[in-house]
Amino acid sequence: MKIIETERLILRTWQDSDVDAYYHINLDPKVTEFLLGPLTMEAARDFINAMNQQFAEVGYTAWAAEEKSSGKLIGFIGLNQPQWESHSACVIPNSAK
Numbered sequence: 001m002k003i004i005e006t007e008r009l010i011l012r013t014w015q016d017s018d019v020d021a022y023y024h025i026n027l028d029p030k031v032t033e034f035l036l037g038p039l040t041m042e043a044a045r046d047f048i049n050a051m052n053q054q055f056a057e058v059g060y061t062a063w064a065a066e067e068k069s070s071g072k073l074i075g076f077i078g079l080n081q082p083q084w085e086s087h088s089a090c091v092i093p094n095s096a097k
Contacts, residue, residue, distance in 0.1 A: 003063055011063040011077055013055055014048040018064055021073040022048065031075075054081055 004011040023044040025031055032038050039047070055061040062076040 005068075008068055009074075009077075010066040010068055012066060013061075014052050014064045016048075018048060018073050019045050022064075025073070025075060051076070051080075 001013045002010055003013065019041065023039060023041050026035075026039040026044060051061045051063075055063075058081060060079045060081075062078040062080045064073055065075050065077045066072065067074050
């Protein structure tokens, strides 16, 4: 399902056919430089399923980014819901309120 469309990109929900392309994107060392490392095919599939599940539950996610001119998956853009809870509190000084 298309969510956002720009002149160059389509942000959409993930498709089963995206697994192979997403897996290969995550084999590139430039992509994984600041991540935990390359994904396995199973991890790529799990990510896609989790993103679609998150969209179904809360209405936003890290959407698949498709290049309009080529129709190729080039990554993802969007909002993600962290899978961890922070036990710290954010204190806003009175001067900032």
